Amino acid sequence: VDRPRRAAYDLLRTVADDGAYANLALPDLLSRHGLSERDAAFTTELGFGALRLRGRYDAIIALCASRPLDRIDPRVLDALRLGAHQILAMNVPDYAAVSSSADLARRLGPGAAGFVNAVLRRLAATPQQEWLDAIPPPAPDDPLGHQCAAASHPRWIGSALADALALADAGGELAELLAADNDAAPVSLVARPGRISPTELADATGGTPGRWSPWAVGVSGDPGRFTAVRDGRAGVQDEGSQLMVLALSRAEVDCGDTSWLDMCAGPGGKAAVLAALARQQGAELTAVELHPHRARLVARTAGSEELRLVVGDAREAPLSGGYSRILLDAPCTGLGAIRRRPDLRWRRTPADLPALRGLQRDLLQRALALTAVGGVVAYVTCSPHVAESDDIVAEATRHAAVEQVDARGLLPEVPGTGPGPAVRLWPHRHDTDGMYLALLRRVA
Numbered sequence: 001v002d003r004p005r006r007a008a009y010d011l012l013r014t015v016a017d018d019g020a021y022a023n024l025a026l027p028d029l030l031s032r033h034g035l036s037e038r039d040a041a042f043t044t045e046l047g048f049g050a051l052r053l054r055g056r057y058d059a060i061i062a063l064c065a066s067r068p069l070d071r072i073d074p075r076v077l078d079a080l081r082l083g084a085h086q087i088l089a090m091n092v093p094d095y096a097a098v099s100s101s102a103d104l105a106r107r108l109g110p111g112a113a114g115f116v117n118a119v120l121r122r123l124a125a126t127p128q129q130e131w132l133d134a135i136p137p138p139a140p141d142d143p144l145g146h147q148c149a150a151a152s153h154p155r156w157i158g159s160a161l162a163d164a165l166a167l168a169d170a171g172g173e174l175a176e177l178l179a180a181d182n183d184a185a186p187v188s189l190v191a192r193p194g195r196i197s198p199t200e201l202a203d204a205t206g207g208t209p210g211r212w213s214p215w216a217v218g219v220s221g222d223p224g225r226f227t228a229v230r231d232g233r234a235g236v237q238d239e240g241s242q243l244m245v246l247a248l249s250r251a252e253v254d255c256g257d258t259s260w261l262d263m264c265a266g267p268g269g270k271a272a273v274l275a276a277l278a279r280q281q282g283a284e285l286t287a288v289e290l291h292p293h294r295a296r297l298v299a300r301t302a303g304s305e306e307l308r309l310v311v312g313d314a315r316e317a318p319l320s321g322g323y324s325r326i327l328l329d330a331p332c333t334g335l336g337a338i339r340r341r342p343d344l345r346w347r348r349t350p351a352d353l354p355a356l357r358g359l360q361r362d363l364l365q366r367a368l369a370l371t372a373v374g375g376v377v378a379y380v381t382c383s384p385h386v387a388e389s390d391d392i393v394a395e396a397t398r399h400a401a402v403e404q405v406d407a408r409g410l411l412p413e414v415p416g417t418g419p420g421p422a423v424r425l426w427p428h429r430h431d432t433d434g435m436y437l438a439l440l441r442r443v444a
C-alpha cells in the first residue's frame, strides 16, 4: 500500500485504539511516513475526511454490506471508510480506491480483502445522492434524525446546534451549518501586535488579509514552514478567536484600566494577543492555567516576560482582584470547532455536559468576584450549545451585580452575529469557529 494511504489508515487506527486526537497525531504521522507536501495534503484530506464523515459512511457501508457493522472487524471497517471517502468525496478513480482499500485489509484476516472489494464495488455502483436518501431513519419519519445521519453528526449534536441556531434567528440554517462542519477549516494566522504588522506578515507568507480581524492573514498549507510563526511573531489562530480578544479590548470600562486577567489561558493563543494589547495600553496581564504543561505553552507563546503566569485552579487561585478586563475562555465541549477537530463529534457525549457546566458556572462566578466595579468580563466558549453559553450567563446575571452589554456593538464590522446581547459566530456564516461571547459589566 502506498505511504499516503497507509498514513491515513494509521491515523484512523491510532484515533480508535489509542484515543489519539487526530489533529495532534497527524503531524507526527506525516513526518514518520516521510511524506512530500503533496502526499501530506492527500493524507490529511483522506484521514480527516474519513473521520468527519464516518457517520455517513458507516450508514452507507451498512446498506452495502451483508452483515451488521458491529460484526465487521473495526480494522476492516476503517479500510472501508477510507475507500468510501475516496469514492464519494475525492478525485480518485473507483478502481484505485477499491483496490488500495482491499490491499489495506489483506493482512487482516482471510476473506477481508474480498469483503472490502465487494462492499466498495457495491458502494461505487450507486450515485451518492441515492445512498444519502436511503440512510435511516427515513426523513418523513424523523427529519432531524435523517438530516444528522446523512450529514454525519450525532443526533444530540445536531439537535443542540438546531437549538442554538433558533436562538440566533438562524433557525433555517442547520443544513448549511452541518455542511460547513464537514469542510476543512481555513488556516488563519494572527500577526501579534507589536511584533509584526499584518502587512509584513502577508508579504512574508504570501497570505491574504483576513475577512474580519485586523490582525488576521489567511494562508494555505503547513503554517509551520513560516519563519514568523516559528519565531512567535505570528501564531495560528482562528479569526473567531481573534475577534473575541478584539471585542474585549474595545469594551468601555469605568475604572482604572491597568490590570487584566486571562482566567483559562492555555495554550496561550489569546493570551499572547491580550498581553501585547495590555502592554500597548500600559496594563499588566495575569494569566491563569490549571495544567502545568499548558501553562508552559502560555509562557512560550505569549513570552514569560509579557505576563504574570499563575499555575493553578482559577476558581481558587490567589489573585488580587480588581481587574478591569477579564477573559474567561471557558473549558467547553468545543462543538463550535468541529471542523477543526475531525474526531471530536464522535468523542464527545451529552454526559460531558454536567461537569463542564458546573465548572463554567463556578469560573464565571469567580470572574465576576474578581472584576473591579466598572470592569468587564468576556465569557467566551467555542461551543454554541445553549447550556454552555446563554444558560450559564443567564444564571450568573441573576445573582450578581452585573449588566450584560450588547456585544454586537463591539464588533460592528461583523454582520449576522444574532439578536444580541451576546455575539455568536458561525462556521457557515462567518467561516470562523462557532464562537460565543457574552460581555458582562460589574456594577456597584
Ligand SMILES: C[S@@+](CC[C@H](N)C(=O)[O-])C[C@H]1O[C@@H](n2cnc3c(N)ncnc32)[C@H](O)[C@@H]1O
Binding pocket: 241, 263, 264, 265, 266, 267, 268, 269, 270, 271, 288, 289, 290, 291, 294, 312, 313, 314, 315, 329, 330, 331, 332
Ligand atoms: C478553551 S481553553 C483556553 C484556550 C486559550 N484561551 C487560548 O486561546 O489558547 C480552556 C483552558 O482552561 C484550562 N482550565 C480548565 N479548568 C481550569 C481551571 N479550573 N482553572 C484554570 N484553567 C482551567 C484548560 O486546561 C484549558 O487550557
